[in-house]
Amino acid sequence: MSHDALVGDWPGETARAPVAPLVRMVSGMAGIDATAWKAARPPESEGWAYLAACETSPPAALELAAVSVGDRSGLAAAAPLFALKYRLDTPLQDGPLAAFCDRLARRAPGLLEWRMLGVGSTFTDACPVALNPRLCEAGRAEAVAGLIAAVEAEAARRGTGLVVFKDLAPRELALLAPHLAAARYFAVESLPVAVLDLDGTGDLDGYLARLSPATRKDLRRKMKRAERVEVEWRTSLTGMEGEVRALYEATRTRSQVRYGDFEDLPDGYFETVSRALGTDAVFACYRVGGQLAAFNLLFVEPDRVIDKFLGMAYPLGPAHDLYALSWLENVRFCQRIGRRYLQTGQTAYASKLRFGSALEPRTHLVKHRNRALHAVLRLAAPLLAFPRWDPDLRRLGREGAR
Structure with a gap:
């Protein structure tokens, strides 16, 4: 899909007013003020310039966007977004279960492949969520709530059930986990x-x-x-x-x-x-x-x-x-x-x-908008943990258990 098509699918200036009057869904990082973003994040190489560069010619399987939450003082919170078709057996790398899932996917492709809206980026090893450091605790809670609600509204608009905050590093996890837990998100261990x-x-x-x-x-x-x-x-x-x-x-x-x-x-x-x-x-x-x-x-x-x-x-x-x-x-x-x-x-x-x-750990926080499927995924969280299936980590775990 071309970048122009993405702009048409995720309009550059569409307001998402049901949550807050200053919530915007934009077509990518170019729609987020670079100076405000940099002020809300620690100094980093995979920041605004990097994320914007990755949007210029994205892989065909990805659709990219961004969300911002503002208040009277400017940017309060923001994050890049991506959408793709996610195979539930992605963590599996080998073994009988992986082989079974491959056979199942060939016979019933839609069973294991779900539409997913991700907060973060497939091009980074950490979830780059910007939260303005000037916010007090109540203001931060309001900004995060607005961000979560805007993401879920976009998922509903697109008919996407699975919503994932991808690869939260310890700093972002500490800031976001209480608010995401209140919104029924659960943790799935990512690769460290x-x-x-x-x-x-x-x-x-x-x-x-x-x-x-x-x-x-x-x-x-x-x-x-x-x-x-x-x-x-x-x-x-x-x-x-x-x-x-x-x-x-x-x-x-x-x-x-x-x-x-x-x-x-x-x-x-x-x-x-x-x-x-x-x-x-x-x-x-x-x-x-x-x-x-x-x-x-x-x-x-x-x-x-x-x-x-x-x-x-x-x-x-x-x-x-x-x-x-x-x-x-x-x-x-x-x-x-x-x-x-x-x-x-x-x-x-x-x-x-x-x-x-x-x-250093990384954590996905996951939610399905369908309550029944959400409950099933939550029960399966240990099975879906990425370290469980990484060949090196599995081998190191076996050696450590001896």
Whole structure:
């Protein structure tokens, strides 16, 4: 679906007055005042500019919008929205139950595929809800209530039953959970985010000293084999767009996990985001014999570096241990620019934990507008939890239980 079609489906200036006179449903982040948004959120790379950039050419399966709640002083609350057809078995990755659901979906496609309206973004690992910090407790409660009511009114207008506040980080969960619980939302555990704390490490040797002897020895051995690898740091992809996209798709194809439409990126994602974020988006490019063998897209924030995407050529990248080498380069980069945390996303947990990361939780808050289906989903919440089916987390859980 084109962006113009989305604008027609979600009009740019349509007022949703039943809840509050200053509630607006708009066609995307371009309809939210950028200055007001930034004032209502902590400094972040995946903020207004990033979200607006992702809207320029969205994947066909997604429809994008945004909602804002205002008061006499300006923006009180806002959030991006997305709509898609959600497969209820998305968390399942393998095993008999996943195979059964695949067979069922082929025979009765509508049974497992539900229309969903999401609060947040499929392009972020946290739910970017803006709440104006000047609000008192009562004002915040009113703003959140207006936001929830506006989202549910939009779901009703579209005939969508399933409403999800996607990937709430601890900060947003603390702010929103009491209000969402009062509106009958329940929690479904999402995939955690891996975060490496480099406080006090000083340099690479200081970081390595924190690891187990076996891991430290392994990484030092791989560092010695890196003579043929050239590393280039860039803030522009000019001339490399096709190579980078090809490496990303190659890595995605080989991934052991699949999350359907949540994995799709906008056309021209890497170039568009690079232009929108400027020097806050950095590419580390790894070449072997002149050939691009891997890249990292990194976002720079005031206290952290986010390792957003890794793309790798196969078998060239693994043959030169580029996953481990890129990890060490990212650690050096954090230390060089004075960032305490290296955040590395929601997959490949085994290596990240081995390299010293901790897991920061993410939580979906879910509601179905049909009370009977809502009750069924609530009972199924433990089965629908994403960590239950992630191969690394399942294996780590079994090992921890021994």
